[in-house]
Amino acid sequence: MRVARGTFAVALAVLVVLAALAGLGFGGAHLTTQETLRALAGRGEEISRAIVWDLRAPRVALGFLVGGALAASGASLQALVRNPLADPYLLGLSGGASLGAVLAIALGVGSVWGMPAAAFVGALVTIAVVYRLALVAGGLLDSRVLLLAGVVVGAFAGALTSGILAVSESARIRSAMLWLLGGLGGASWSAVAALAVYSVPALFVLVREARALNLLSLGEEPAQYLGADVAGTRRRVYAAASLLTAAAVAAAGIIGFVGLAVPHLIRMVRGQDYRGLLPSAFVLGGVFVTASDLFARTLFAPLELPVGVVTAVIGVPVFALLLRRGAARSVP
Amino acid sequence: MIARAVFELVDATVRYAGLREPQIANVSLEVRAGECVALVGPNGAGKTTALRALLGLVPLESGRAMALGREVGLWRRPALAREVAAVGQREEPVFPITVAEAVAMGRYPHLGPWRKFGGADREAVREAMDRTDVTALRDRWVQTLSGGEWQRVRLARALAQQPQALVLDEPTASLDLRHEMELLELVAGLVKERGLAAIIVSHHINAAARFAGRLALLSNGRLVRADVPERVLVPEVLTDVFGWPVSVHRLPDGAVQIHPERRPIPGASA
Numbered sequence: 024m025r026v027a028r029g030t031f032a033v034a035l036a037v038l039v040v041l042a043a044l045a046g047l048g049f050g051g052a053h054l055t056t057q058e059t060l061r062a063l064a065g066r067g068e069e070i071s072r073a074i075v076w077d078l079r080a081p082r083v084a085l086g087f088l089v090g091g092a093l094a095a096s097g098a099s100l101q102a103l104v105r106n107p108l109a110d111p112y113l114l115g116l117s118g119g120a121s122l123g124a125v126l127a128i129a130l131g132v133g134s135v136w137g138m139p140a141a142a143f144v145g146a147l148v149t150i151a152v153v154y155r156l157a158l159v160a161g162g163l164l165d166s167r168v169l170l171l172a173g174v175v176v177g178a179f180a181g182a183l184t185s186g187i188l189a190v191s192e193s194a195r196i197r198s199a200m201l202w203l204l205g206g207l208g209g210a211s212w213s214a215v216a217a218l219a220v221y222s223v224p225a226l227f228v229l230v231r232e233a234r235a236l237n238l239l240s241l242g243e244e245p246a247q248y249l250g251a252d253v254a255g256t257r258r259r260v261y262a263a264a265s266l267l268t269a270a271a272v273a274a275a276g277i278i279g280f281v282g283l284a285v286p287h288l289i290r291m292v293r294g295q296d297y298r299g300l301l302p303s304a305f306v307l308g309g310v311f312v313t314a315s316d317l318f319a320r321t322l323f324a325p326l327e328l329p330v331g332v333v334t335a336v337i338g339v340p341v342f343a344l345l346l347r348r349g350a351a352r353s354v355p
Numbered sequence: 356m357i358a359r360a361v362f363e364l365v366d367a368t369v370r371y372a373g374l375r376e377p378q379i380a381n382v383s384l385e386v387r388a389g390e391c392v393a394l395v396g397p398n399g400a401g402k403t404t405a406l407r408a409l410l411g412l413v414p415l416e417s418g419r420a421m422a423l424g425r426e427v428g429l430w431r432r433p434a435l436a437r438e439v440a441a442v443g444q445r446e447e448p449v450f451p452i453t454v455a456e457a458v459a460m461g462r463y464p465h466l467g468p469w470r471k472f473g474g475a476d477r478e479a480v481r482e483a484m485d486r487t488d489v490t491a492l493r494d495r496w497v498q499t500l501s502g503g504e505w506q507r508v509r510l511a512r513a514l515a516q517q518p519q520a521l522v523l524d525e526p527t528a529s530l531d532l533r534h535e536m537e538l539l540e541l542v543a544g545l546v547k548e549r550g551l552a553a554i555i556v557s558h559h560i561n562a563a564a565r566f567a568g569r570l571a572l573l574s575n576g577r578l579v580r581a582d583v584p585e586r587v588l589v590p591e592v593l594t595d596v597f598g599w600p601v602s603v604h605r606l607p608d609g610a611v612q613i614h615p616e617r618r619p620i621p622g623a624s625a
Contacts, residue, residue: 250436
């Protein structure tokens, strides 16, 4: 079932507006749609303006960027390792990034700017280790071995993270624990700015490699025959996907299944051309996490669920459904 | 006038890391524009390695590999892909793409990351699809194609690169008689019409002998002979190289064909 480009773009735009309005309009304090819109325009009561602009808007923006970063990262990794099950979480990137970030917190350099940088280092080390492991196992790169190595290294990073938490000072533990649970509760405009500054160059790199990623999904050898600089593309995409994952993890903890479900959905309706797939995945990933966060904070209000719980609860069945449909028809 | 050399291996040796025996040793081979050369030989003789050396995909331990007069290692991949199109043995796209999308990928070396897919690109794709007779398949998913159709689509993609040379690694391995002949006739036609240089790796020696101007026979990484088919397909040489008795015959049109012998049945009287 393919959808025309225009229709798809309009649908995405509508989803973005709906998710943003819902994210701004619902929450602990009750605001009517009219009040929300007025506050958004900078009018209305002081308190509504503060709620909309200082609490909800950064949270919506952060959720959108986190979701976009994770979905774009997942989509590009899928072409790189030639496996539709690749995802920053399954490849161990998220685990490595969170290890780096927790280390930064434990050492007392866990600022909104320092944490993503530490997470980036953690993610890069992880992908290097995962890659080496996968190569050692077979000589040639086998994407299934790569995923296995990713899961193992991710688990190892998780164990180290717990170890660090166990031996750090209690005050620092508390902030790391809160952050580890995952969530957009701590959203601030400076966190949004940091995420944007780290993500934009990475997204640019991925879009630049979009055509090479199309070729790579044919296989490394055909991609080389068609003129792709496979080694360079691989290096640049791993770095960019690591940076995106690291920035997202530093901002909101580990949120799984965004990079898995979103690109699949787009492949089904718009095909697999990465020049369209990457931007669409970014936007739909943003909508997905913004909407998930809305459920996370309203479903059991005043209690808040970690947003990763919601993305998992929605993402896993969607993915199972996609798998089954794909298997039944062999071609979507 | 002698056509210019498109590919040259000069005393080339390739050894994979950790292996004692080289994959190919001191192989020298030249392929000129307007010429079709088939690499033949037993499994593991080094045919695919020789191709990979020519395409700059494996480092040489010694010797030189040149494409269009220039060391292949000095070529940037897109520039090389504008001159040389290669179709490998196997290829399975992980995500569903259509035939038209697959052929359009042949334009990558001309487009790079940013250039817009324009009129010249559309024309190159249309022409390549017409020439290989895949235009009617344009909206089909490549995963639903038969083996012969998929090979034609990959050849179309190679032609969309608008190359001066074609490199085909066992292009007819999984094809039936008709599809094999169709594909080879197509390649032979392109070589003749456009003066392309073509290298074909093949296990089908009889087909190679009819379509290639020269055969390069490899055995244990060494080039045994590279010459016109009747000087390469010699019973003693083939029997030795393949380790199986082989006789050679001529078709009425003069083409040389080989014929592996049956072993004498044990116990039967002569």
